Amino acid sequence: MLMPTKILVPTDFSEHSDRALEQALDIAREYQAKVFVTHVIVVVRPEFENALRWEAQERLKNQLDRFPRARHLDVATDVRTGIVYEEILKESEENGIDLIVIASLGQSGIAKYLVGGVARNVLKGSKCPVLLTK
Numbered sequence: 490m491l492m493p494t495k496i497l498v499p500t501d502f503s504e505h506s507d508r509a510l511e512q513a514l515d516i517a518r519e520y521q522a523k524v525f526v527t528h529v530i531v532v533v534r535p536e537f538e539n540a541l542r543w544e545a546q547e548r549l550k551n552q553l554d555r556f557p558r559a560r561h562l563d564v565a566t567d568v569r570t571g572i573v574y575e576e577i578l579k580e581s582e583e584n585g586i587d588l589i590v591i592a593s594l595g596q597s598g599i600a601k602y603l604v605g606g607v608a609r610n611v612l613k614g615s616k617c618p619v620l621l622t623k
Contacts, residue, residue: 491618493517493588497525499577499611502548505592507555509622513590514558523563525584526553529576530568542568574610586617593621 498513500506510526517524528545532538545568553559553566569576581589593608612619 491588492520493522494520495525495584495586495588496522497527497577497581497584497586497589499573499589499591499607500526500528500549500552501592502528502552503592503594505594505623507552509590509592510552510556512620512622513588514556514562516588516590517562518558522588523565524559525565525567525580525586527567527569527577527580529573530570531573532570538570542570574607574614577607577611578614581615581617588617589615589619591619591621593623 493516496513496517498510500510513524516522526549528549530538530541530545532541546566549566549568553564567580569580577589580586589611591608591611608621612621
């Protein structure tokens with residue numbers, strides 16, 4: 490039986506990611522696991538990287554503030570840059586993650602299909618169990 494101690498939750502700040510985070514927090518509470526919440530930015534123009542990173546950090550904080558139970562858990566946040574699914578898999582390896590909780594879909598419009606591809610690639614490349622949420 491899976492008893493995770495480190496849970497990774499990639500977020501794109503969508504409603505779907507909120508549901509994945511909520512599930513991860515429930516699992517973390519049950520098993521006293523640490524939760525890693527990460528957002529990956531794709532930097533098209535390097536001069537905007539610092540601003541994008543700062544905005545993402547603020548959005549992570551705001552997202553976590555919507556979940557009061559997160560205050561009672563060990564939660565770490567990270568903003569990474571690069572190819573989204575590759576950075577998620579790197580984060581998983583670097584932190585010894587034993588469960589990834591990821592939304593099967595993300596933001597609306599065309600991004601929905603890109604994030605769906607991210608979830609698929611994470612599922613294919615992960616060395617640990619992946620829980621897909623709707």
